[in-house]
Amino acid sequence: MSGGRVHDDAPDTASGFARLTGLPDGPEREAIRDELARAWLPMAHRIASRFRNRGESLEDLRQVAALGLVKAIDRYEPGRGAFESYAVPTITGEIKRHFRDRMWALRVPRRVQDLRNKVRVARRELIETAGGSTPSAAEIAERAGLTEDEVNAGLEALESFSTLSLDAEMSSSDDGFSLADTIGADEEAYDVVIDREAAKEGLRRLPERERTILYMRFFEDMTQSRIADQLGISQMHVSRLISRCCARVRAEALDQAARHGRDGGARRTP
Numbered sequence: 001m002s003g004g005r006v007h008d009d010a011p012d013t014a015s016g017f018a019r020l021t022g023l024p025d026g027p028e029r030e031a032i033r034d035e036l037a038r039a040w041l042p043m044a045h046r047i048a049s050r051f052r053n054r055g056e057s058l059e060d061l062r063q064v065a066a067l068g069l070v071k072a073i074d075r076y077e078p079g080r081g082a083f084e085s086y087a088v089p090t091i092t093g094e095i096k097r098h099f100r101d102r103m104w105a106l107r108v109p110r111r112v113q114d115l116r117n118k119v120r121v122a123r124r125e126l127i128e129t130a131g132g133s134t135p136s137a138a139e140i141a142e143r144a145g146l147t148e149d150e151v152n153a154g155l156e157a158l159e160s161f162s163t164l165s166l167d168a169e170m171s172s173s174d175d176g177f178s179l180a181d182t183i184g185a186d187e188e189a190y191d192v193v194i195d196r197e198a199a200k201e202g203l204r205r206l207p208e209r210e211r212t213i214l215y216m217r218f219f220e221d222m223t224q225s226r227i228a229d230q231l232g233i234s235q236m237h238v239s240r241l242i243s244r245c246c247a248r249v250r251a252e253a254l255d256q257a258a259r260h261g262r263d264g265g266a267r268r269t270p
Contacts, residue, residue: 010084011039017078036073037066040087044069047091054099061095068094112157118144119154201256202249210245217242 016036023029048065052058068091076086122144126135135143137151144151203211213231216222224242228235 010043013039013083014078017076017083020073021078033070033073037069040069040073040083041066043084043087044091047088048095051095051099056099061098064095064098065091068092112153115146115150115154116157117154118146119151119157198253198257199249202252205252206245206248210241213238213241214245 013036016032016039020029020032020036023032044065045062048058048061051061069087071094072083072087072090075090076083080086119140122140123135126139126143127133137148137155140146141148141151146154203214206214209231213227216227216230217224222230224238225235228238231238
């Protein structure tokens, strides 16, 4: 191998690469390539260990590094310098691509992933030079050569790299709560609001007596018999009026929803 040995895991494989060069595909080439890969595998594992504790198992990282090593062996040209100088960036790039393409909790476009990396580097550099203070989006944009909109997209992508379980504890106190406790639930009262708005127009078109009957029944919670006594009509007549008015209001609400091209309408009687 040309060049000095930088690490203890950099074997002298110059003769192996010399033999590999020019060999056609076949058993002999495969055997030499496997021999070279075994010799340089400790170096690939060393590189993989730099990326531990980032959400991926060390064993998986070693497999990715081994893949990068094989690519480096296949593409290396002995006359252009030491193998290690070529292999290290090749293996490192393979691992970084693995994180970029496979380890995102939320899938984001490649362009946004690249923005994330630029924003992360620029923000770290600014924090180091500013003594720990958090830089603004404008400062990051100037440092990274990006627009503020691009910086904001990159900052959002930084939050997409990992996710929390819904069961994750958000407080360490005895009365702590989980992330799921902070997420809103369906509010049935919203349906009531929607139904009332849908029924308003139909209610306005009813005669005053019918509106009064509906108000007494559904807002003052009066029985049909009591309404009949107050209006001086029979309970049976009150019942027919309520049924007829509700059907009319419901039909008008549904017809209005259909005219506006949306599904829905009054789901309950007024």
